[in-house]
Amino acid sequence: MEQTPRAPSFRSVSIVVLALFFLLTLSVASLADPDRWKREWPKTEFAKHSVDFKEILSGGPPKDGIRSIDHPTFVSIPEVKNLADTEPVIGLVIDGDARAYPLGVLTRHEIVNDTVGGIPVTVTYCPLCNSGIVFDRRLDGKVLDFGTTGKLRNSDLVMYDRQTESWWQQFLGTAIVGELTGKSLEMIPSRLESFANFRARAPAGKVLNPRGYGYNTYAFYDTRPRPYGFFRGELPKGIEPMVRVVAIGNEAWSLPLLRRKGVITKGDLVISWKAGQNSALDSPEIASGRDVGNVVVQRGGKDIVHDVTFAFVFHVFRPQGVIHTQ
Secondary structure, X not given: OOOOOOOOOHHHHHHHHHHHXXXXXXXXXXXXXXXXXHHHOOOOOOOOEOOOHHHEEEOOOOOOOOOOEOOOOEEEHHHOOOOOOOOEEEEEEEOOEEXXXXXXXXXXXXXXXXXXXXXXXXXXXXXXXXXXXXXXXXXXXEEOOEEEEEEEEOOEEEEEEOOOOOEEEOOOOEEEEOOOOOOEOEEEOOEEEEHHHHHHHOOOOEEEOOOOOOEOOOOOHHHOOXXXXXXXXXXXXXXXXXXXXXXXXXXXEEHHHHHHHOEEEEOOEEEEEEOOOEOOOOOOEHHHOOEOOEEEEEEOOEEOOOEEEEHHHHHHHOOOOEEEOO
């Protein structure tokens, strides 16, 4: 977009707006406590919880202030006009049903409740953690659907299910507050990949309608030296906190290492990297974000559950885990 010489740059405006936003939300976070939460969450069973309430901060928005997408609309690949080949999507294929969820949409909504290949799923993305995980939303014979609490723990999205209003840690897929505390959702293999890569492997796939999206509301976040002040945990040693890592269970491999090697193998585990995917958390326009590449993780030739997240996230949620850097 062209601007007059006197107009402030998009970058400077973004920085000012974000600074004001986070100053406000941090002040809100300091006021958060279970007694206040009970007024907004009368159905949540706060007597049951597996974490210290002091670890849960308000992110600013109220319950459902960040709106999940509960009735997603899709377009065919030939109908997509405003999604660059290198823009990132969460690609999901179940029983031949292939769908792509652009991060340009997910940075604004964070959760999509959908049914893919006959399986009820929840597609989630936490921008502050760059954590994109797909869950089977069936649990104990019931189908759950999810929304955002407006809360964060260790900078990670805290979701809630609308059936019991229990609170769930997105990175772990585990309920941490409420009736379902201790229960876990099954994670489903997916890929954080470029639109071009998704199109190549699923030419008949569908794309969550990206019209009107494509701008990064977290501009320049992933080039910061450390996460925003929502994070109060211990930072990892031997690796910068904002470096991306490929997390698989209690092990993670740094993206710089994978980028240098191209392919990393461990037994029948194969992790590969190829260029051609924009960061969704860099430039204000996602299609102009720096290249962070595409990661594929397979065991025995089949995709497995993994997450391409930040080192600080893996460390705080997997404190006994190992990050390989060389």
